[in-house]
Amino acid sequence: MSTNNNIAQARKLVEQLRIEAGIERIKVSKAAADLMSYCEQHARNDPLLVGVPTSENPFKDKKPCIIL
Amino acid sequence: MGEMEELRKEADNLKDQITEARKVVQDTTLQEAVAGTTLVGRVQLKTRKTLRGHLAKIYAMHWGTDTKLCVSASQDGKLIVWDTLTTNKVNAIPLKSSWVMTCAYAPSGNMVACGGLDNMCSIYNLKGKDGNVKVMRELAAHTGYLSCCRFLSDSEIITSSGDCTCILWDIETGTEKTIFAGHLGDCMSLAVSPDFKMFISGACDFTAKLWDIREATCRQTFSGHESDINAIGFFPNGNAVITGSDDATCKLYDLRADQELITYQDSGIMCGVTSLAPSLSGRLLLAGYDDFNVNIWDMLKAERVGVLAGHDNRVSCIGVSSDGMACCTGSWDSFLKIWN
Numbered sequence: 152m153s154t155n156n157n158i159a160q161a162r163k164l165v166e167q168l169r170i171e172a173g174i175e176r177i178k179v180s181k182a183a184a185d186l187m188s189y190c191e192q193h194a195r196n197d198p199l200l201v202g203v204p205t206s207e208n209p210f211k212d213k214k215p216c217i218i219l
Numbered sequence: 220m221g222e223m224e225e226l227r228k229e230a231d232n233l234k235d236q237i238t239e240a241r242k243v244v245q246d247t248t249l250q251e252a253v254a255g256t257t258l259v260g261r262v263q264l265k266t267r268k269t270l271r272g273h274l275a276k277i278y279a280m281h282w283g284t285d286t287k288l289c290v291s292a293s294q295d296g297k298l299i300v301w302d303t304l305t306t307n308k309v310n311a312i313p314l315k316s317s318w319v320m321t322c323a324y325a326p327s328g329n330m331v332a333c334g335g336l337d338n339m340c341s342i343y344n345l346k347g348k349d350g351n352v353k354v355m356r357e358l359a360a361h362t363g364y365l366s367c368c369r370f371l372s373d374s375e376i377i378t379s380s381g382d383c384t385c386i387l388w389d390i391e392t393g394t395e396k397t398i399f400a401g402h403l404g405d406c407m408s409l410a411v412s413p414d415f416k417m418f419i420s421g422a423c424d425f426t427a428k429l430w431d432i433r434e435a436t437c438r439q440t441f442s443g444h445e446s447d448i449n450a451i452g453f454f455p456n457g458n459a460v461i462t463g464s465d466d467a468t469c470k471l472y473d474l475r476a477d478q479e480l481i482t483y484q485d486s487g488i489m490c491g492v493t494s495l496a497p498s499l500s501g502r503l504l505l506a507g508y509d510d511f512n513v514n515i516w517d518m519l520k521a522e523r524v525g526v527l528a529g530h531d532n533r534v535s536c537i538g539v540s541s542d543g544m545a546c547c548t549g550s551w552d553s554f555l556k557i558w559n
Contacts, residue, residue: 154223157223158222158223158226161223161226161227161230162226164226164230165226165229165230165233167401167437168230168233168234168237169233170436170437170438171233171237171437171438171439171440172233172236172237172240174438174439174477176240176241176243176244176475176476176477177244177475177476178244178246178247178476179244179245179246179247179248179249179252179473179476179478179480180246180247180252181475181476182458182459182473182475182476182480183247183248183249183252183253183473183480184252185456185458186249186454186456186458186459186473186480186501186519187252187253187256187519189454189455189456189500189501190500190501190502190518190519192500193455193499193500193501193502194500194502196499196500196543197498197499197500197502197503197543198499198542198543198544198545198559199262199264199498199499199503199505199539199543199544199545199546199559200259200262200498200499200500200502200503203544203559208267208544208559209287209304209544210267210268210303210304210544210545210557210559211267212267
């Protein structure tokens with residue numbers, strides 16, 4: 152019967168919401184600080200952020216040498 | 220009161236509890252916290268390589284872990300493994316079904332996977348003895364299209380489907396280990412946490428869900444989007460999740476604070492987000508849109524700091540290589556481009 156199905160679904164939803172309601176949460180100030188800190192720590196090693204010098208860029212086409 | 224009424228009331232109570240609990244820890248906003256941080260300077264990336272070879276729309280791409288190889292999937296019915304440095308095609312794998320929507324590279328580099336409207340995830344062994352690439356397994360159980368797949372290892376893969384579920388498979392036996400049900404709409408995308416213990420899924424019910432792989436449970440659900448979530452990814456330290464939606468915005472959700480921290484939006488952007496990838500440090504968010512562009516966002520300040528314009532059709536997929544050296548975009552214009 153569809154009523155039993157609906158009740159089963161509703162029970163599952165309540166169970167799931169109980170799990171989600173019960174988790175521990177940290178303060179947004181801490182979460183934000185940790186994100187900022189991670190970005191700062193890894194900034195200098197982020198090639199797309201700081202740029203890649205041509206000589207070290209494996210994707211940059213090297214100009215062929217011409218023997219005159 | 221009937222049981223249905225009671226359950227409905229309890230569900231509403233719990234939802235209110237969650238909303239309250241999230242407010243309690245909201246002692247500031249990300250915007251306020253980064254007020255003193257300088258905006259990233261303008262980011263200008265150039266196309267370094269164009270990978271030509273597909274004959275139809277490209278729907279997905281995925282970088283290999285250790286190398287400069289990547290795999291792409293197109294509705295021309297082919298999976299192509301590319302050497303992005305030389306632009307050579309290492310493998311061109313013909314597919315049984317050309318309606319492919321996703322592809323993935325195993326961390327080991329030994330296998331690739333793909334799937335789509337055939338509702339199956341096909342695993343290909345790249346390192347077969349005779350050098351031929353053959354189908355190793357066909358994982359069939361989903362009752363809807365395969366939207367995304369990601370390997371945990373050579374023996375396990377997670378798939379997301381239009382049937383609203385995600386499945387963890389045992390590749391060896393070709394069977395389902397765990398079915399992750401809970402979404403109320405098509406699952407469109409998934410991403411695995413850096414420590415491989417969790418994964419997140421984005422769906423057409425406008426929510427993102429965080430799943431514990433071994434416990435087989437949904438830990439958290441994130442709402443806020445006003446339309447389908449098409450793309451999802453982890454912030455590099457695994458503590459936050461980024462989503463991209465048809466509502467033209469991307470959002471950053473923190474897992475430990477259990478809430479949205481910021482939205483990446485601009486009144487000038489009115490089309491859906493198709494794909495996204497963070498840069499190595501997490502400071503940049505690269506997102507592909509339906510208007511053929513990729514917008515680059517300062518992830519902390521939530522301002523646009525760059526644009527990648529180079530495709531002649533929708534950008535359907537994007538990925539940043541594991542060493543952060545380059546970004547690859549795939550498009551409906553049939554080309555892939557490598558940028559840095």
